[in-house]
Amino acid sequence: MSLSALLPILALLSSLLAAVVIFALPESSHRLRTLVNLLAALLKLGVVAVMTWGVFRGVDFSVSFTMLPGVSFMLRADALAMLFAGLSAVLWLFTTIYAVGYLEDSPNRSRFFGFFSLCVASTMGVALAGNLFTFFLFYEMLTLSTYPLVVHRGTDKSLQAGRNYIIYTLGGGVALLLGIAWLHGLAGDLPFQETGHFQGADPALHGQLTLIFVLLIAGLGVKAGLFPLHGWLPQAMVAPAPVSALLHAVAVVKAGAFGIVRVVYDIYGIDFAYALGLLEPLAWLAAFTIIYGSVRALWQTDLKRRLAFSTISQVSYIILGVTLFGPLGAVGGLVHLLHQGIMKITLFFCAGNYAETLGVHRVDELDGAGARMPATSVAFTLAALGMIGVPPLAGFVTKWALGAGALAAEMEWAILVLLVSSLLNAAYFLPIVYRLWFCPIAAPWPAERRWGRLETHAWLFWPPLVTTLMLVLVGLLAATFVSPLSWAQLIAVRMYLP
Amino acid sequence: MNQWLMAGLLFTPLAWAALSLLLDFRQGRWLSWLGMLIQALVSLGLWVAVASNGGFYYALAGWEAPLGIALRVDGLAVTFVLLTAAVATACGLHAGVYLDPSKSWQRYFWPLFWFLWAGLNGVWLGADLFNLYVSLELISLSAVGLVALGGEAAALRAALRYLFAVLLGSLVYLLGVALLYGQFGTLSLTGIAAVVGADEPAAAMALLLMLAGLALKTALFPLHGWLPPAHGVAKSPVSALLSGLVVKASFYIAARLWLELGDRLGSHTLAQGIGALGAGAVIWGSWLAFRQPHLKQVVAYSSVAQIGYLFLLFPLTFAVAEPVSRLAQQGITLQVVSHALAKSAMFLAAGNLILSVRSKRVDALGGVSHYLPFSLFSFGLAGVSLMSLPPTGGFAAKWLLLQASLASGQWWWVVVLLLGGVLAAAYVFRIYRATFLEDRASDDFYHPPRSLEAIPMLLALLALGLGLVAEPVLSVLALPFEVAAEVAADVAVQP
């Protein structure tokens, strides 16, 4: 087996084996478990970096074998895959560090980190899947491996959230499976390829293809939090903060959005999807979700719930970008996949820090937290500003690209949506920032803990600062060739080339 | 070589049954370990032999059919022989540790176990309708004996129910055999298939009777009432054997009959009707599984539901194109294999959990994840296969069945397949949920030995891995069968 086939497998196995080892370790061997976690994360990061470099140079990383009659298991690294794989590999490292600190002294850590690794292995699989079937395989594995994380605390509330999560996602899985199986019956095994498969398909099939498209989008839309399938996401907030970070930034909602990108570009082909008239309704739905999520976020008093509705809104930017017919819009959507991940994970890390250090969960309890925890609050503020779209932060780059895409696609209404949404973002984020810095402490913190010199536990302290640095850098360096933006441009060029 | 393998395959279980009857439980355990090893090797050897040289008929006592009894050794049969070796070995190893050797009646476990195995091998290889009846009875009576072992009132009640159901099923099957023999003068399935014509009401009635009898023995809805008590009350290794293998034996015969004779003796109504009953089983069984308060009852009702899928074979192979029929057959085979592995894993793991929390109730499982994560994980993995989520064998089976339904235009089975998965998720997640609850007052858990925990895990991993290697497993089914054409020609010439 050549190296080019080995690397995708290694990227998967690094966290899969970590999961197996962690499950086998006894509950009490915390140091060893942390070591395994970090080693696996670093290994994966290295492998992904090598692969990204390879893809940039045009190396074809792929491996496949026949799994069932007529269906193959296929891993393949293309530019789009590396975008998502890179995102999860980088963020997994920080989430792991954060989780080790966050869960110190709590029970069931062996179970938690085992499923945590399994979850990231599934995400890698989703990213590297070479055909729709393999994508589905890992997509469902992701559902299963996140359930134990959502219900980790074992309280009634978290079990309730877990139940809803599983109902939504398995229901979505059924729609997706039906769509994939149907499509397979029509067209056979469908590897992802840049121009899609249905260019010039028999017009008699158009009806069926439209129906299948609806099924696929419905299935993927559940994880992506597309209205009206978003109900599970705010409830899942009861999970521990690293899990929320995982759900919102690294794995779950991203897997849904990524799947939609795959279906539109690499299965149907953007031209065909446009010709079939499928993009316009999807764009409207995404636009509605953007506004709806923001409006709902306004009224949330629980910090993490507010962030959750913000996610619903922000993820639909990606979908909106995809549906803006033209390379510019695509660039905006794709780069937002990454930018949103970095910004949202920062916000959740900070929210977790407030909860762990001060016992604060509600927005109105945050008064004066900036003085008590300056570094965390700076991180939160920058990430919030990024979300709003203040230049030169990450969010600004996205919104600019999306706006340019909307103009190019002659869908001016989308710019209006972007503007309104930015205003709403400001409306629900700025009050928090204001409270952090400008309100005096109203009452003693509900449950304050101290860890020596730093404002919080060291393992909780550094990850949000690093991700904040990243979100500043991706904005500042957007024009250089190392930025996510230029990578997204590379993808868009390859996608629209023919 | 085949000579030796066949002799080993047929002789060992019967001989071990006789020998272990003379020993007590502990000695029988030693003996059985050896026997399981031999069986596993012989089964593997036979599988290799068939994979390299194709299938063959084996004339017992040197008399060819129709005068004597011939065994049909083909890809499907060896697959099931191998499956039996795997599952029965696992259950036997588990039982050796799980059962209490100080009880005098446990010594009878081993002979019953080996007779059961012998009967199963007889069914997989059987090509003679009457011999299949005797093999079925061998299975039924030893299974009833295993359920009744210990002789408590609840066990006896379940065993009696079970006994009456399987006896009636066998007789109805035999009635069909009588009709077929009366008309065609032979008991060999191949022989009958060679001479049967399209318009034969008596033979059609015979097929109907045989299918009805076998459906009762397979616990097809609405004839499933006997299964949950029997599988729920038996000791866990026994439940695993019953759910994993025993119900499959009667289904296997029904499927063979249908595939040989169904195209001429069956009808569209019959095929769809059986499929509808299967669909009813999937939905009703899952619903009841969801409502059971006891852990093992949940698993037992889940068997009722999973068996329902098997009966989709009938509509999906009747009057459809050859490739579609093949897809359906492959899907059903995978379903049988993966359900056997997953369900036995589940029962064994459930036994460990029950042992650990000292209660049979689902709601007593709270907090068990701290103490028995391994067994719980096995249970969970097996559950994934039952929900038919990827990458398990259950998913591979469902995928093939979906393709077959879509390709034959029978979209209503698609609904059943998808709904069944969702319902399975409902009852499996109910148990996961119970184990995550953190409100247990006491920390009084018993730790079963490691070996008890390892066995269900292995089975669950096999069920999981089956989905990834489904292609090579299925390729064995399509192996050439050397003598089939010859014998069929022989029989056709005779009349």
Added chain:
Amino acid sequence: MRRRLLLFLTLAACAGFTVALAAAVLHAAGAALPSALPEQLAASLGSSGVEHPVTAVLLNFRNYDTLLEIGVLVIAGMVGISLASTSSLEDPALRSSDSLLYALQRWFVPLMLLLALYLLWAGADRPGGAFQAGAVLAATGVLMRLGGLPMEFVRPGVLLRLGLVLGFAVFLLVAVAGALAGEAFLAYPPGMAGGLILTIEIVLTLSIGMILLALFVAAPVSDEHEPEEGAGP
């Protein structure tokens, strides 16, 4: 009312079943195809080792059926004794002191044993054989049991189990010996069929008699209990 309805429905269903079955039987009888089986059987009878065709089918042509059938019987006997307890053999309720029964026994037991022997021997060329002989043997045992004769060997001990399995084991040994000798499993080496079949029949008679008797003796009294699953460590 509901009971009535149920009764009526069951009756109607069974009547319908009977009519359909009768029609099928009549049709099968009318449409029967000629079969080559009887000629084949007659042609092979010479090399089967016995003269009576039914015995030839049972113990040579289809001896696998018979082997498994004995297995079924052994299972039944085994489950029977697994539920039995030792003490019940001395159940005083079964001890009769009827002098007429004693007298009858004195005449009947030897006669019945003789009859069993005859049936066994007759199997070679006329109706009879191991099962019939074994049944008579068991009936003798039942009679003795009812007369209160102590029969130590039907206590569930190793002797009883040995008796149960003896016939089956010998049959199985012969079967595998055929395979070892290069024939098929269950095949008799040429020329030895007659002797082997007779040996099998003799041991089978003993075992069958023993199994049936054991099943009769197996009493339901046992005070030990199997704890429910999960009830104890």
Added chain:
Amino acid sequence: MSPDLLYALAGVVLCGIGLFGFLLLEHLLRRLLAFNLIGSGVFLVLIGLAQHRNGPDPVPQALVLTGIVVAIAATALAVVLIRRYYHLTGHTSLADDGEAQS
């Protein structure tokens, strides 16, 4: 109609009666007897139908002998189980406790 066919038809009737009893009777012993009745019916059909065509045919006779032994084994097993069940519970049917007494 040959006498053999008449046997077969008698077997059919026995099957019908036996089935009726099997479905309707709750007392375990009676149900067991009904099972044996069906068994006899099946054996009659097996022999009668075959001999109607071929004249005396040793194969079905042998089959029936085997069938009888199997049926006896099953019956004996059932009786043992029923006896013990009765001993432990005092019930003669499998119906739920309340109904069993009535």
